[in-house]
Amino acid sequence: MKRTIILLFALLMLTPSQKASAWGREGHETIAKIAERNLTKRAKKRIENYLGGHSIVYYAKWCDEYRHTPEYKFTTYWHVAPVDAECRYTDDLLDPQKGNAIYGLERVIGELRHYKELPDSAVNVNLKYVIHLVGDMHCPAHIKYAGRNMKYDVKFEDKYHKPHKFYVHSVWDNEIITTARIWSVSEWAEELDRLSPAERRAVTEGTLRDWLHDAAVCCEKQFDIAKPDERLGQDFLNEAVPLVESQILKAGHRLAKVLNELFD
Template identity: 45%
Template sequence: MKKTYFLLIALLALCSHTAWGWGKMGHDAIAYIAECHLTPKAKKTIERYLNTSIVHYASWMDAYRFEEPYAHTSLWHTAWVDENNNYDPTRKADGNAIKGIEDTMELLRDYKSLDDSTVVVSIKYLVHLVGDMHCPTHVKYPGIKGFNIYVDGRKLNYHGVWDSYVLDCNVRWSAIEFQHILDRCSKREIREITAGTVRDWFRDCAVYCRQIYDLAQPEQHFKSPDVWEDFLNPALPIAERQILYAGYRLAALLNELFG
């Protein structure tokens, strides 16, 4: 317990307050779980374009989001739902995660007619954005604004807590370890998880992830290791579920396009 708490304090000293979405650990895990469920044809085709594993580019969009050629993607990492937890296309209509995924999918349906560079960057978009749409604080709800919490007196943005700290304070697994530990669903269960459209998946995320706003309140102070553990213990399974589901759904999407 105390080890986890002290690890958090050390991480706070090293990490900025910029929120990216899962962080490298989570995005790598999602991409590797997806890679393990690609059809042989999809895997071969994708690797022919990338010349490497999709895991290598799992966080690429975060690294390049402010570079001039990709600045238009800087708003693609989150998306809004309405009061009924359905995707709201009117919010950030020029740039959000769901629009980014849907537009990229539409483009890639005819990938053989595209130049290689367009296919490469489009695959990078999908690998990252399917992960981001599953990150709990990347679902934007009406009436819920961003806020801070305090751990040992240090201010944390709640968005950033779910991007990185929930995983960093509980596990230090590699992508392979995430897959080995989490990827235990049957074929029937995977079919159920991947059924429907991207918008159906996002609604599932919205319904499931709303519970994170019961775990912490704006300006809440976690003053002891015991109280912080009371937050982390239910938070980790939420993050693990979302990472696993994102991996399965990313694989389904890539198999549909390339498999």
């Protein structure tokens, strides 16, 4: 009995830092908020009709909330975007049993190209995948680099400057954002969304696979700035926050581009 209790306690202690849902709530909703600010009026209206009157921000985290259910378990691996040694996605990286973010996105975007012929419920769920997975493929910890060890712990200093042991994955998903950025989602989106039209065009040029390549190249610095067992304080945040914010900004604009192309 005592051993069981100790084991249960140990498991409970382990779970929060080992949980892996890209970006957490703040990141996903800020990406969706930036996208929403850049949707055309017509696209926004059509999309919200399919989302039962809700916004894309409202459903930004939906895929993480339902991925454990029997109905959506098949999307478990859709939250990860694999790349090869050149930081590129190729079809060789696809495990057909599992899928991945690019596979999932290409599939559902392909279906949404004919959204008027789909049942409303199919448009609704496919939209939720797009809103979420464009975010996931821009998250440093959700890009799966060939030959890289991404499963290790670091000592991350929280807002009280006390180092705690964290799974490096959850530092990128949650801890950087919740330590360094305490704005609301709308405020953070407002601060980030300041690209010129030319910058916006440059960021949104290309395909999903090009965007993943760009994300993988930019996020490769994660291995230099957060090494196994390293103590990560303000110096780390000074490098990590601009990377996280740049990824969130790009993801937001790219999500808007996909949605405008489909629904405007």
